[in-house]
Amino acid sequence: MKICVFSSKKYDKRFITEANSANYDMQFHAVRLSQDTAILAKGFDGVCCFVNDDINANVIAQLGDQGIRLIALRCAGFNNVDLEAAKAHHITVCRVPAYSPHAVAEHACALILDLNRNIHRAHNRIRENDYSLDGLLGFDLYKKAVGVIGAGNIGRKFINIMQGFGCNIIVSDPQYHPTGSHEPPRVELDKLLASSDLISLHCPLNSETHHLINKNAIAQMKAGVMLINTSRGGLVDTKAVIDGLKSGKIGYLGIDVYEEESTLFFENYSDTFIQDDIFARLQTFPNVTITGHQGFFTKEALEQIARTTMNNIAQFAKGNLKQVHVVVAS
Numbered sequence: 001m002k003i004c005v006f007s008s009k010k011y012d013k014r015f016i017t018e019a020n021s022a023n024y025d026m027q028f029h030a031v032r033l034s035q036d037t038a039i040l041a042k043g044f045d046g047v048c049c050f051v052n053d054d055i056n057a058n059v060i061a062q063l064g065d066q067g068i069r070l071i072a073l074r075c076a077g078f079n080n081v082d083l084e085a086a087k088a089h090h091i092t093v094c095r096v097p098a099y100s101p102h103a104v105a106e107h108a109c110a111l112i113l114d115l116n117r118n119i120h121r122a123h124n125r126i127r128e129n130d131y132s133l134d135g136l137l138g139f140d141l142y143k144k145a146v147g148v149i150g151a152g153n154i155g156r157k158f159i160n161i162m163q164g165f166g167c168n169i170i171v172s173d174p175q176y177h178p179t180g181s182h183e184p185p186r187v188e189l190d191k192l193l194a195s196s197d198l199i200s201l202h203c204p205l206n207s208e209t210h211h212l213i214n215k216n217a218i219a220q221m222k223a224g225v226m227l228i229n230t231s232r233g234g235l236v237d238t239k240a241v242i243d244g245l246k247s248g249k250i251g252y253l254g255i256d257v258y259e260e261e262s263t264l265f266f267e268n269y270s271d272t273f274i275q276d277d278i279f280a281r282l283q284t285f286p287n288v289t290i291t292g293h294q295g296f297f298t299k300e301a302l303e304q305i306a307r308t309t310m311n312n313i314a315q316f317a318k319g320n321l322k323q324v325h326v327v328v329a330s
Helices: 010-019 057-065 083-088 101-117 119-127 153-164 189-195 215-220 238-247 277-282 299-318
Strands: 002-005 025-028 046-049 070-073 092-094 145-149 168-172 198-201 225-229 250-255 288-290 326-328
Touching: 002 010, 010 025, 010 299, 046 299, 057 083, 070 299, 083 092, 083 326, 092 299, 101 119, 101 153, 101 198, 101 225, 101 250, 101 288, 101 299, 145 153, 145 189, 153 168, 168 189, 189 215, 215 238, 238 250, 238 277
Parallel strands: 002 025, 002 046, 046 070, 070 092, 145 168, 145 198, 198 225, 225 250, 250 288
Antiparallel strands: 092 326
């Protein structure tokens, strides 16, 4: 198998190479997969992609014409792939359904603690020898109502952590069915929005969840609510969230993902200006913490992503599709 790897950084090359026990021919490219870069995959059997690669119908048609048989996603989400086009061009799509749910869940908690206790602001003050506490007031997480939207692997790990703080958890997820009193209750989304002091998003992005957090949803929330998103940027209508921050309806915002992140995150723009005015506006709020899609970024997670990705490729090469985490089979 010859695999063309897109959106690869030094750490991707390191972990994938270590997991490549079959010694497949892997060619690494830092550029994203797009209509302009798909030509790089010519002569390969498959491509290996990440969350911000643009795998639309036109790109897939180009890949199919070039003889690509496999799209190996090294991530759990596949909202950036046109699955119908992949099926039409007889290209198998596989993914990494689970790597380290602990990594993302713990990162969500890191955002919560940073926002609540103003860690980022305190850090900057201390560096300037300002040891005053004005403006750094937080609150106890104990007994706070925490609404969790999405109770998959990551959502459940997040629930466990927040229960450790003594929070009162409620869940909105049609696939979640509590089996006992030790598990938090399932409620309808409108009740969760109205009842929660803190809301954390852990659901996939699809046609039903796109802009789940919009103007109407925000209007139902408690004044001063904390909103956390470590899932997918498209779950949130950013313009509506900015209005919520300006009005005070949203008291705290922590995001590791952003709807228009594909040409922004994972790159270094320190020597230039951000052209995205909406993102630039988010950066002006003192009660907003943004990280650049690093929730997954732990050693354990990268090792598991690489192992699962290479196993998917190896099993596909052997024709063992039952051993591949398939999204679409050719």
